[in-house]
Amino acid sequence: xxxxxxxxxxxxxxxxxxFNVELGAEIFNLQYTRERIKGDFTLNVFPxxxxxxxxxxxxxQELGEYVKANLDYVANFNIIKGFLNFEIEQNYxxxxxxxxxxxxNYGYVESNTDSENIMIEYSSPNTNKPLHLGHIRNNLLxxxxxxxxxxxxxxxxxxxxxxxxxxxxxKSMLAWQKWGNGATPESENKKGDKLVGDYYVxxxxxxxxxxxxxxxxxxxxxxxxxxxxxxxxxxxxxxKWESSDNEVVSLWKTMNEWVYKGxxxxxxxxxxxxxxxxYESETYxxxxxxxxxxxxxxxxxxxxxxxxxxxLTEDGLDKKILLRSDGTSVYMTQDIGTAHQRxxxxxxxxxxxxxxxxxxYHFQVLKLVLKKLGHNWSDDIFHLSYxxxxxxxxxxxxxxxxxxxxxxxxxxxxxxAKEKSEELxxxxxxxxxxxxxxxxxxxxxxxxxxxLKVDPKKSMMFNPNESIDFNGNTGPFIQYTYARINSxxxxxxxxDINILDDFNESxxxxxxxxxxxxxxYRFPEIIQEAAAAYSPALLSTYIYNLVxxxxxxxxxxxxxxxxxxxxxxxxxxxxxxxANTIKSAMQLLxxxxxxxx
RNA sequence: GGUCCAGUAGCUCAGUUGGAUAGAGCAACAGCCUUCUAAGCUGUGGGUCACAGGUUCGAUUCCUGUCUGGAUCACCA
Numbered sequence: 001x002x003x004x005x006x007x008x009x010x011x012x013x014x015x016x017x018x019f020n021v022e023l024g025a026e027i028f029n030l031q032y033t034r035e036r037i038k039g040d041f042t043l044n045v046f047p048x049x050x051x052x053x054x055x056x057x058x059x060x061q062e063l064g065e066y067v068k069a070n071l072d073y074v075a076n077f078n079i080i081k082g083f084l085n086f087e088i089e090q091n092y093x094x095x096x097x098x099x100x101x102x103x104x105n106y107g108y109v110e111s112n113t114d115s116e117n118i119m120i121e122y123s124s125p126n127t128n129k130p131l132h133l134g135h136i137r138n139n140l141l142x143x144x145x146x147x148x149x150x151x152x153x154x155x156x157x158x159x160x161x162x163x164x165x166x167x168x169x170x171k172s173m174l175a176w177q178k179w180g181n182g183a184t185p186e187s188e189n190k191k192g193d194k195l196v197g198d199y200y201v202x203x204x205x206x207x208x209x210x211x212x213x214x215x216x217x218x219x220x221x222x223x224x225x226x227x228x229x230x231x232x233x234x235x236x237x238x239x240k241w242e243s244s245d246n247e248v249v250s251l252w253k254t255m256n257e258w259v260y261k262g263x264x265x266x267x268x269x270x271x272x273x274x275x276x277x278x279y280e281s282e283t284y285x286x287x288x289x290x291x292x293x294x295x296x297x298x299x300x301x302x303x304x305x306x307x308x309x310x311x312l313t314e315d316g317l318d319k320k321i322l323l324r325s326d327g328t329s330v331y332m333t334q335d336i337g338t339a340h341q342r343x344x345x346x347x348x349x350x351x352x353x354x355x356x357x358x359x360x361y362h363f364q365v366l367k368l369v370l371k372k373l374g375h376n377w378s379d380d381i382f383h384l385s386y387x388x389x390x391x392x393x394x395x396x397x398x399x400x401x402x403x404x405x406x407x408x409x410x411x412x413x414x415x416x417a418k419e420k421s422e423e424l425x426x427x428x429x430x431x432x433x434x435x436x437x438x439x440x441x442x443x444x445x446x447x448x449x450x451x452l453k454v455d456p457k458k459s460m461m462f463n464p465n466e467s468i469d470f471n472g473n474t475g476p477f478i479q480y481t482y483a484r485i486n487s488x489x490x491x492x493x494x495x496d497i498n499i500l501d502d503f504n505e506s507x508x509x510x511x512x513x514x515x516x517x518x519x520x521y522r523f524p525e526i527i528q529e530a531a532a533a534y535s536p537a538l539l540s541t542y543i544y545n546l547v548x549x550x551x552x553x554x555x556x557x558x559x560x561x562x563x564x565x566x567x568x569x570x571x572x573x574x575x576x577x578x579a580n581t582i583k584s585a586m587q588l589l590x591x592x593x594x595x596x597x
Numbered sequence: 598g599g600u601c602c603a604g605u606a607g608c609u610c611a612g613u614u615g616g617a618u619a620g621a622g623c624a625a626c627a628g629c630c631u632u633c634u635a636a637g638c639u640g641u642g643g644g645u646c647a648c649a650g651g652u653u654c655g656a657u658u659c660c661u662g663u664c665u666g667g668a669u670c671a672c673c674a
Contacts, residue, residue: 036618037617049654081617126674168674307672357602364601388667426636442636454610455610455611458602461609481637484637541611544622552637
């Protein structure tokens with residue numbers, strides 16, 4: 001039992017004995033005591049007055065006395081306007097520090113074969129579009145959430161779904177065929193994803209030109225859009241692709257390979273990976289057959305033109321097309337197939353889709369259609385919907401070129417980290433290779449933290465003209481603190497001090513020191529909370545606060561320079577604990593910490 | 598138009614079941630390197646928590662309405 005559980009059960013007993021009421025632990029509002037107020041845990045007594053049937057002051061006083069008398073480590077209590085603050089004896093924190101002193105996995109819960117299996121899909125790139133800042137948010141979120149859920153004691157399967165089929169793919173293939181002159185990534189000296197992306201943009205340009213031409217002949221915009229030769233050719237290509245036309249399929253394979261190679265490079269830079277990759281091209285047929293089965297079972301309906309629909313109007317949604325009149329699949333069709341395949345392949349209790357909030361409606365429909373088709377596991381689908389990354393001038397639009405390219409941004413960050421680091425000149429003695437590694441660590445730390453510290457649900461602002469900060473509430477600030485602690489630990493080591501020896505617990509803790517210990521004590525809870533909320537932001541806020549406190553401590557107290565041996569040993573231990581916690585928390589954010597910087 | 602999400606300091610963001618004096622960072626200004634890394638620490642200024650009602654001992658938090666911004670309602674993915 002941890003502290004809170006002990007206090008809660010003692011409170012239950014208190015109500016039983018003092019006020020003659022049976023209350024479960026869940027009724028008590030027990031929180032960590034606010035900063036600047038004496039105490040460690042705070043009970044809000046107001047909501048309990050209806051059970052005590054006594055005045056606020058009396059109730060609070062009696063509860064405080066009871067808990068103090070009946071719980072060992074409650075050293076004292078104080079009362080402020082109906083808030084009962086329990087003060088935990090410092091010995092408890094000191095024991096805790098000795099106990100967890102060198103537990104590298106402190107806070108993590110190991111999973112086993114009985115643990116829940118959770119599937120997390122993220123990234124899900126479109127093979128026409130090179131990865132940009134929006135995708136970076138997706139990838140970082142997905143990876144971090146997976147790490148956090150894993151650390152909370154679950155088995156995690158990270159999956160990626162590649163959007164490798166559909167009319168959009170045919171657009172870039174067609175453009176390459178028509179105007180590519182056989183260009184390859186090698187011949188153009190360009191990353192494959194970028195090259196293919198260029199042809200997608202080119203298609204759109206030519207398509208718009210053709211629409212404009214048609215409009216000049218007197219057609220309305222809507223009619224013109226549907227009458228272009230280009231679109232007709234793309235549609236024809238999709239039909240050929242779905243009927244496995246050799247030429248089309250072989251071009252498709254070639255161009256996809258280019259893209260994958262490019263994506264892999266970017267994934268590697270971002271430090272994200274997957275346990276399994278699914279391809280739409282391999283699941284859409286399953287989706288198709290499920291849809292046809294649904295039609296047979298009269299759950300779905302067919303229109304005169306042959307297209308197949310789900311009628312969701314009873315549930316407050318619209319009608320949704322699941323198969324086109326020419327028999328080809330839409331996005332929803334393959335998603336039905338993919339979900340089906342995954343739930344039959346794996347025994348998963350939850351399937352998390354990390355997908356932008358622009359697709360909220362899509363997932364609402366997906367869950368509902370699956371449910372209608374009789375798949376109860378549709379309830380286990382969770383759409384982790386995150387907000388857009390906005391630029392000062394508005395949304396990023398691939399086709400309009402207003403995107404912040406992932407590779408460019410990463411390169412720029414590394415460059416900034418390098419400049420800054422060289423300016424400070426703290427890496428003397430490192431080889432160039434080691435230095436480059438540190439630059440990358442810092443650059444990615446800055447970028448990742450910048451993105452992950454924002455609540456996933458909220459849209460976030462990124463101003464490309466203001467480079468991402470390295471001071472304040474940033475990744476490098478946290479990394480710096482880690483490097484600083486390490487510097488001390490290295491020195492201690494070279495003085496033959498064994499940090500892992502138990503320290504003498506008969507010392508007096510300063511407020512700052514016990515505050516740091518309390519913070520570290522909370523780490524396991526934070527992991528659980530972050531996992532339950534699928535929110536890396538909770539972890540970044542946590543680690544920032546811890547680091548800030550440690551830096552204050554570092555500034556105000558000597559560690560190695562402390563003359564009292566017991567205090568010195570304790571402070572080294574405290575530093576070690578902090579470093580471990582920083583490293584663990586940052587790991588869950590997918591951020592590395594450097595030994596020096 | 599329907600549905601959903603958001604609005605907290607000049608800017609970027611915290612604020613988890615309603616609770617104590619609403620917090621950080623950046624930017625601005627003023628300080629701190631003759632012992633452990635100044636990517637740090639300390640201080641000052643900066644708020645009608647969009648607005649108006651309601652619920653109650655108590656609302657940034659819950660409810661209703663209004664305003665503003667965004668997303669979505671495709672035979673795109």
